Amino acid sequence: xxxxxxxxxxxxxxxxxxxxxxxxxxxxxxxxxxxxxxxxxxxxxxxxxxxxxxxxxxxxxxxxxxxxxxxxxxxxxxxxxxxxxxxxxxxxxxxxxxxxxxxxxxxxxxxxxxxxxxxxxxx
Numbered sequence: 777x778x779x780x781x782x783x784x785x786x787x788x789x790x791x792x793x794x795x796x797x798x799x800x801x802x803x804x805x806x807x808x809x810x811x812x813x814x815x816x817x818x819x820x821x822x823x824x825x826x827x828x829x830x831x832x833x834x835x836x837x838x839x840x841x842x843x844x845x846x847x848x849x850x851x852x853x854x855x856x857x858x859x860x861x862x863x864x865x866x867x868x869x870x871x872x873x874x875x876x877x878x879x880x881x882x883x884x885x886x887x888x889x890x891x892x893x894x895x896x897x898x899x
Contacts, residue, residue, distance in 0.1 A: 866874075
């Protein structure tokens with residue numbers, strides 16, 4: 777095999793190998809770019825999700841604070857009601873008993889007035 781024949785065989789093969797290597801490198805570069813863009817988009821999405829999550833967390837904390845305030849207000853009002861309830865409320869049985877006593881006193885007074893009137897007529 778002569779030098780010309782070797783160059784004739786290995787020349788195109790080396791050209792093909794160099795071209796394949798160049799294509800392979802270009803493909804690798806493109807894949808690297810696509811992966812880098814994909815990772816950048818993922819980072820953007822994760823950052824957006826983190827921002828949204830922190831915003832929702834802040835809103836929930838504000839809502840829970842309002843609920844706690846409302847709970848404290850309702851609890852305070854209920855305690856005030858329980859403290860003031862005996863002063864404002866009379867049970868039915870107590871009211872009936874009180875009215876019965878008052879009516880009995882009025883009846884006794886009526887009897888005394890009637891007896892006094894009868895004594896004045898007879899005297």
